[in-house]
Amino acid sequence: MSDEPPKLPIGEAKFPYFYGVDVGGTNIKIGLLDDLGRTLAFRSIATKEAEGPEQAIRRSAETCRQLASEVGARPQDIPRAGLGAPGPMCLKRGLLLNPVNLPNWHNFRIQDALANALQVPVSFVNDANAAAYGEFWVGTGEQYDSLALYTLGTGVGGGVIVEGKLINGMNSFGSELGHAIVDSRADARLCVWGGGRGHLEAYSSASAVAARASERVLDGATSSLRKLLDQDKAITSKDVYLAALEGDGLALEIIDETAFYLGIGITGTVHTIDPGIIVLGGAMDFGGSTCPIGQRFLRAIVSEFHRRTFPNVASGTRIEFATLGGNAGYIGAAGIAHSDFHGK
Numbered sequence: 001m002s003d004e005p006p007k008l009p010i011g012e013a014k015f016p017y018f019y020g021v022d023v024g025g026t027n028i029k030i031g032l033l034d035d036l037g038r039t040l041a042f043r044s045i046a047t048k049e050a051e052g053p054e055q056a057i058r059r060s061a062e063t064c065r066q067l068a069s070e071v072g073a074r075p076q077d078i079p080r081a082g083l084g085a086p087g088p089m090c091l092k093r094g095l096l097l098n099p100v101n102l103p104n105w106h107n108f109r110i111q112d113a114l115a116n117a118l119q120v121p122v123s124f125v126n127d128a129n130a131a132a133y134g135e136f137w138v139g140t141g142e143q144y145d146s147l148a149l150y151t152l153g154t155g156v157g158g159g160v161i162v163e164g165k166l167i168n169g170m171n172s173f174g175s176e177l178g179h180a181i182v183d184s185r186a187d188a189r190l191c192v193w194g195g196g197r198g199h200l201e202a203y204s205s206a207s208a209v210a211a212r213a214s215e216r217v218l219d220g221a222t223s224s225l226r227k228l229l230d231q232d233k234a235i236t237s238k239d240v241y242l243a244a245l246e247g248d249g250l251a252l253e254i255i256d257e258t259a260f261y262l263g264i265g266i267t268g269t270v271h272t273i274d275p276g277i278i279v280l281g282g283a284m285d286f287g288g289s290t291c292p293i294g295q296r297f298l299r300a301i302v303s304e305f306h307r308r309t310f311p312n313v314a315s316g317t318r319i320e321f322a323t324l325g326g327n328a329g330y331i332g333a334a335g336i337a338h339s340d341f342h343g344k
């Protein structure tokens with residue numbers, strides 16, 4: 001998951017260009033992309049969340065202009081920008097509501113703020129939907145008309161594109177795959193954000209992996225993870241991954257269970273939209289496709305899905321790790337600006 005994306009020389013770029021801005025709690029990633037989704041210039045700036053949204057948007061717009069001038073792009077070459085930000089939000093009003101990791105940005109009209117600062121129209125989307133659009137446009141899902149992305153991080157994000165169209169929904173809550181119900185029992189785990197029981201996020205997010213591992217150790221399970229609790233340290237999903245690499249039985253069990261619940265969630269998604277491809281993004285990839293633990297994780301997801309679906313659907317659906325890593329958000333934000341600009 002490299003931070004620096006490859007850059008296309010401006011001489012090979014195709015007009016017009018689009019800005020992509022991906023706002024996170026720690027960093028804001030900003031790119032200038034050409035009409036085929038290739039990055040011409042990129043920078044990551046600190047969000048400085050506590051200083052509030054106005055100055056962050058002002059610095060973002062300044063960075064956009066710097067990127068354009070660095071590669072010699074003129075203002076008329078860049079007709080539109082795309083903006084991704086964490087929800088909850090109101091897309092119709094261009095408004096952030098109360099994102100958990102942006103506590104000083106609540107009820108901020110972020111879309112207008114960026115449009116005014118940049119003097120171009122801005123397309124506004126949920127950050128996970130932006131990442132899904134990035135993978136759809138130029139990433140793992142490039143060859144497909146539809147795609148669903150699960151981002152496995154602190155929470156479980158989701159993004160769904162059906163026949164080229166991003167599903168935003170009536171309440172700006174479309175594509176929230178992390179809040180799909182995967183456990184209907186009365187004592188199912190509580191969702192991290194909202195209080196609902198049995199949501200996928202309560203089982204397959206990094207925080208849920210850490211919580212489940214800790215609970216199991218406290219219940220007496222034998223594991224090398226115990227020494228962390230003995231040292232008064234919290235167990236993280238990274239610790240679970242590292243223990244699994246060493247063959248720790250509990251860590252492997254936790255990862256298999258994480259895959260089990262993802263397999264259930266994915267089956268529901270596939271049976272709703274039949275996208276042909278499911279992409280797994282986010283920081284918690286257990287080493288990804290090049291690591292034996294990541295491979296085991298993916299195999300366990302696929303086998304759970306196959307156990308629950310129809311044979312022709314099983315053979316006609318790929319489940320893959322994402323290819324754009326942490327850059328999918330700004331790329332997808334620019335992609336949605338591209339799509340809105342071209343009216344498709």
Ligand SMILES: [Zn+2]
Binds near residue numbers: 178192194201
């Ligand atoms: Zn939930």
